[in-house]
Amino acid sequence: MEKNYQALRAKSFALRQKALDMVYRAKTGHIGGDFSVCDILNVLYNSQMNVTPENFDKPGHDHLILSKGHSVEALYSVLCDKGFFPESDLETFSQFGSKYIGHPNNKVNGVEMNSGSLGHGLSVSVGLALAERMNGSGARVYVVMGDGELAEGSVWEGAMAGGHYKLSNLCAVVDRNRLQISGGTEEVMAQDSQDARWSAFGWNVLHAEGNHVEALDEAFEQSRACSGKPTVVIADTTKGYGVSFMENQAVWHHKVPTDEEYQKAMEELKRKEAACCE
């Protein structure tokens, strides 16, 4: 069946509106990273992964670990859209006593593991991939990391193990938006040698335009075809993608939009969503 990329593109902009609403309402969140990672999560959940509210509690479904847990608003938006929980739940985001807290919480339906402390997800995913290989389920494991996160040494322990165990059912994605909280990644801690690093650890290295749903989908298809090694997709994204005044601005790592900024951002996202459907 031919995939409807037009609808997938439109969904990305709709998901961004959900995330924007969460951050604006709660007056907290990480909107810049949400917007850069949105297409990655959208393509994985809506075009690649076999995971639904119906099979999530049963063995054999695909897994996703959001290692860059601060982009939780994007994850909750996708899970809500998939029917894991009602939209009204998102109104409690970051409110007192809510389980919808500012980092992934596996008390929320659809969330595999708690995250938020960077550098954990890859090794957790190695364990999941080993388990699914033992189970013979054919399930695939995806882990989404930030590019600033790659400075954590524990990432490279996981990379080493993934390569050692030749986990072809494991696919890591790097949200390469080139910005972290203090500024550009190349100024804070250079990450441009990634290809050589991942290759040296025994990984299949792919690149994709990270805010382009067809390109991402194609990269994930290629990762399925790779045998004998895990794949990393380095997804070149734009922080704040979709809202022109947020794009490539480090300040939008966790800035909360004013009323005026919210209105402008929402209008632009709605306009872009509509344009996808024309």
Add this chain to the structure above:
Amino acid sequence: MNKIPNRQVICDVLLEHAKEDRDIVVLCSDSRGSASLSGFAEAFPTQFFEMGIAEQSLVSTAAGLARGGKKPFAASPACFLSTRSMEQVKVDVAYSRTNVKLIGISGGVSYGALGMTHHSAQDIAALGSIPGMRVYLPSDRHQTRALMEALLQDDKPAYIRVGRNPVEDIYTPDSMKFELDQAVTLCEGDDLAIIACGEMVKPAVEAAKLLAAEGISVQVLDLYCVKPLDRDAVLNSARKVKALVTVEEHSVIGGMGAMVSQLVAEYCPKRVKNLALPDEPAIAGKSQEVFDYYGLNAEGIAKAARELMGR
């Protein structure tokens, strides 16, 4: 003298169960030899994962395996497992509620002569402070076996610390009384209670004998379940006796003695003396030499008891 270390018993129990339960998996960090798990690796190579010298990855990978339906036992020297991987234990194991059993080998000053890098005098404090983590220090091979059998039946995280060397038996298989999370009363007494865990239980029993000969009636409690602390057992002791002595192979800060003192101070104030390693890098030497130096032996315990009793 028993020649079987507690770590060997852990391997034996896992070997016995792994054939029937193919979800049991073992992970090591280049530590299969020192963990006595080489036999498991050879017998069940598809259920064994070598993670290399990478304790953070060891713990996170174990958590991922658990999330995938496996029953992982991750073994590594207690010093590295408990503090280098503390955040992985906090987030991926305890907070995420994954069924990971952490085996801390060569605990306390087992690696005595290797110095503070290899001493685990902070593991109870570190892991015990994490919500959802259970902490066990079994005293002998029979209790270690019973503990392992019990933990195989549940799906919650736990940390089990054992020493490197064989320890003398406290129990016999026939006399073994074991209920998970319930301390064991080894002898009854009304004057004083000695509460011990791990390798310190044996000298606690010997100290009680010395004191009995002097007319001091001592209750000895094997508090192998440091967390969840058996509050009833501790408070029942405290209500009965005039004073308590705690003994452990751990820093005096944040260990079993501190937990007991906190409980007793709040609910049944009595004098408590904490015998433990001081807040300093422990002196180097064989375990027994280190214990003797710090008074963590029968005579040291008896001396503390006499002082508390005004003798």
